[in-house]
Amino acid sequence: EIVLTQSPATLSVSPGERATLSCRASQSVSTNLAWYQQKFGQAPRLLIYDASTRATGIPARFSGSGSGTEFTLTISSLQSEDFAVYYCHQYNYWVYTFGQGTKLEIK
Amino acid sequence: EVHLVESGGGLVQPGGSLRLSCSASTFTFRNYAMYWVRQAPGKGLEFVSAITNIGDNIYYADSVKGRFIISRDNSKSTLYLQLGGLRAEDTAVYFCAKQMNRGYFPTDYWGQGTLVTVSS
Numbered sequence: 001e002i003v004l005t006q007s008p009a010t011l012s013v014s015p016g017e018r019a020t021l022s023c024r025a026s027q028s029v030s031t032n033l034a035w036y037q038q039k040f041g042q043a044p045r046l047l048i049y050d051a052s053t054r055a056t057g058i059p060a061r062f063s064g065s066g067s068g069t070e071f072t073l074t075i076s077s078l079q080s081e082d083f084a085v086y087y088c089h090q091y092n093y094w095v096y097t098f099g100q101g102t103k104l105e106i107k
Numbered sequence: 108e109v110h111l112v113e114s115g116g117g118l119v120q121p122g123g124s125l126r127l128s129c130s131a132s133t134f135t136f137r138n139y140a141m142y143w144v145r146q147a148p149g150k151g152l153e154f155v156s157a158i159t160n161i162g163d164n165i166y167y168a169d170s171v172k173g174r175f176i177i178s179r180d181n182s183k184s185t186l187y188l189q190l191g192g193l194r195a196e197d198t199a200v201y202f203c204a205k206q207m208n209r210g211y212f213p214t215d216y217w218g219q220g221t222l223v224t225v226s227s
Binding site: 044 | 152
């Protein structure tokens with residue numbers, strides 16, 4: 001099973017600033033990596049897939065990069081609605097795995 | 108907009124059984140692989156099971172293998188998850204989700220989930 005490790009566990013950032021979230025895979029997943037945003041009591045929302053492709057309707061302030069085992073989600077100029085939990089997710093194999101999540105909170 | 112609605116959750120005793128359903132609409136259900144993912148209270152997301160579009164291949168997490176059974180009825184646009192031998196650690200919100208496309212793709216739409224509580 002591929003293990004995804006996200007860092008940091010919690011990130012405190014002020015509105016308008018940039019946030020950088022990391023995800024490391026225990027083995028290569030090529031670019032078969034996605035990022036989801038989840039707010040309390042809601043289902044996850046797909047933000048990025050194929051490591052760097054924004055999903056439909058996702059604002060340009062969200063960007064993804066990386067390949068192999070190291071990936072980054074960057075949110076430029078944080079808006080109030082961006083404070084949530086973010087999960088990375090590999091789909092290189094049918095048995096999906098998810099990172100443990102990074103909580104993005106208001107500083 | 109894709110619509111997925113889970114049902115069938117509830118309170119069940121350890122060792123008990125439950126069947127979850129996921130009703131799909133506004134897309135051609137038979138064309139897409141489907142997934143179950145769960146989330147224990149206050150915890151992260153955990154893959155449970157997946158089934159290909161015509162049900163010819165099925166996958167399970169090791170934690171549920173031999174206890175849970177995934178199935179689908181394409182004529183009813185419905186996905187199922189039969190839960191058996193339930194344990195306290197199976198307590199979670201269970202989400203169904205649609206794969207974006209065939210091949211190496213993530214899930215793109217999720218239902219709102221149904222809560223399963225395993226307790227005596």
